[in-house]
Amino acid sequence: MSDSKPGSGAGPRPDADVAVQTCPVSGEGGPPPVERPTVTDWRTDWDHLGPRWRDDPFPIWDKLREGPIARTERFEGAWLPTRYEDVKAIAYDTDNFTSRRVVLRHRKFEDPPLPAPPLTSDPPDHKEHKRVLLPFFTPEEVGKLEPLARRICNALIDGFIADHRCDAAQQYARHIPVRIIAYMLGVPIRDSHLFIRWIHEILEIGNVDDEINRNGIKAMRDYFRHHIALRKEGRTEADPDGPEPDLIRAMMDGSLNGVPFEENHVLGTLNLLMVAGIDTTWSAIGASILHLGRHPDDRRRLIEQPELMPTAIEELLRAYSPVTMAREVRKDVELRGCPMKKGEMVLLSFPAANRDPAVFPDADKVVLDRRENRHVAFGLGIHRCVGSNLARMELRVAIEEWLKRIPDYRVDGEVRWSDGSVRGPRILPVAFA
Amino acid sequence: MKVRVDPYRCEGHSRCHSLAPELFELDDFGNATAVGDGAVPPGMEDRARLAAANCPEHAVEIVEDAG
Numbered sequence A: 001m002s003d004s005k006p007g008s009g010a011g012p013r014p015d016a017d018v019a020v021q022t023c024p025v026s027g028e029g030g031p032p033p034v035e036r037p038t039v040t041d042w043r044t045d046w047d048h049l050g051p052r053w054r055d056d057p058f059p060i061w062d063k064l065r066e067g068p069i070a071r072t073e074r075f076e077g078a079w080l081p082t083r084y085e086d087v088k089a090i091a092y093d094t095d096n097f098t099s100r101r102v103v104l105r106h107r108k109f110e111d112p113p114l115p116a117p118p119l120t121s122d123p124p125d126h127k128e129h130k131r132v133l134l135p136f137f138t139p140e141e142v143g144k145l146e147p148l149a150r151r152i153c154n155a156l157i158d159g160f161i162a163d164h165r166c167d168a169a170q171q172y173a174r175h176i177p178v179r180i181i182a183y184m185l186g187v188p189i190r191d192s193h194l195f196i197r198w199i200h201e202i203l204e205i206g207n208v209d210d211e212i213n214r215n216g217i218k219a220m221r222d223y224f225r226h227h228i229a230l231r232k233e234g235r236t237e238a239d240p241d242g243p244e245p246d247l248i249r250a251m252m253d254g255s256l257n258g259v260p261f262e263e264n265h266v267l268g269t270l271n272l273l274m275v276a277g278i279d280t281t282w283s284a285i286g287a288s289i290l291h292l293g294r295h296p297d298d299r300r301r302l303i304e305q306p307e308l309m310p311t312a313i314e315e316l317l318r319a320y321s322p323v324t325m326a327r328e329v330r331k332d333v334e335l336r337g338c339p340m341k342k343g344e345m346v347l348l349s350f351p352a353a354n355r356d357p358a359v360f361p362d363a364d365k366v367v368l369d370r371r372e373n374r375h376v377a378f379g380l381g382i383h384r385c386v387g388s389n390l391a392r393m394e395l396r397v398a399i400e401e402w403l404k405r406i407p408d409y410r411v412d413g414e415v416r417w418s419d420g421s422v423r424g425p426r427i428l429p430v431a432f433a
Numbered sequence B: 001m002k003v004r005v006d007p008y009r010c011e012g013h014s015r016c017h018s019l020a021p022e023l024f025e026l027d028d029f030g031n032a033t034a035v036g037d038g039a040v041p042p043g044m045e046d047r048a049r050l051a052a053a054n055c056p057e058h059a060v061e062i063v064e065d066a067g
């Protein structure tokens, strides 16, 4: 499939081609080395894009939780709450904290930023921006996709099981969510490699390279523009068994107060669905396989007591939460004695909140049968993850199918974690009998 | 015992429904309401408490029987 061009057969796509040529993707050459000044004091100079945070952020958060909300002059001035209560207060306070920027990059660009509704929407429009998507993601609808998820997982395992080893991130976890969301959106699954590449450009290298970020976003928008144009001609390249309507069609037909969504809105949401659902779930699956590889006792327990699966999935999501978001301060506000100024950013670390010992006893332990678990891996308040039911299903199925066929395995080689705000293993070598 | 879902707090995490489908139902947008009048059948009290303890939004309320 290496010969298929972006949007194969869809006419020239100059931006997509440029982006593809200029950007090495991790696992296919690795991202360019990013040089960042070393952090000396995490309370006053934190940096979530550096190697220490990437490789082991937990001790950093534990230290910071003891003091006031941490501050950095990097990123044009930003704050870092690490306690559950503070993260919750900010997530609920949509008056003082806007979602118009939700990624803390090395610097802000694009003013106003490109919208990605409902993620970047604030009240009152947020509700309608989200409502159009919700019926696609209920547990009942998601349940219908479970057989497809199982087929995808097994086909991937078929591809490497005879080798007695694989990279569980690159050859397994990575390919599961992307195929399912392509199916739901109504675009060909064979284009998955493009989505993986664009997302890497947007979410990882793009955090520190504006050009690559813009190219990735542009390529993805052009891609969706093409699939919208096809539908206007009464054509589609969707899977013939796929949902009817698919997500692209639903967005084309969406409206707010009787006014159809603008193109910018439609493209923003479609891009978001692609970006939000892939790296995130890939990360959760990878981190879970990594944990079970390094903790054979947990693995055996889960195999012997499959009834633990529901609590285990929630616990793995808590302990290895992949997603960190951000907010922009809308007007000057004080939080726990910290003067936050309009225009500054706040890193909203759901992962740090999920390790707060004030809320989770033994917060640093994975307790597969944890009974009380109000974790916030999918956020809190109005921006609760649209895809949470889908992500949970994908994670559960991916782990179930893996353990059925590869019950005994070990991590065998160096693990590499992602850069950026979505945290998960990107290289995960495992060996099995 | 009765359960109730506060519609202003519920954000549709569906934790309650997945832990106790007999007690909570979801609408087309994934938001929860108590099944029927929310009365918890005998023997399901523990599940009701479990659902309440896992709702990230604290939207599930438990009303214990008086006396």
Ligand code: HEM
Pocket: A091, A099, A102, A118, A119, A120, A130, A177, A181, A272, A273, A276, A277, A278, A280, A281, A284, A321, A322, A323, A325, A326, A350, A376, A377, A378, A379, A380, A382, A383, A384, A385, A386, A387, A388, A390, A391
């Ligand atoms: C384990 C996997 C996932 C995790 C940990 C995760 C996490 C999150 C979090 C924390 C938010 C809240 C953002 C905020 O408050 O600013 C969010 C929002 C969102 N997620 Fe996910 N997500 C995952 C998978 C998915 C999937 C599979 C999809 C869809 C295909 C998806 C689509 C969305 C959308 C559309 C929003 C915006 C919701 C809104 O603003 O109302 N996510 N996600």
Ligand code: SF4
Pocket: B005, B009, B010, B011, B012, B013, B014, B015, B016, B017, B030, B031, B032, B054, B055, B056, B057, B058, B059, B060
């Ligand atoms: S767990 Fe809480 S937020 Fe989620 S559906 Fe139930 S009541 Fe609503």
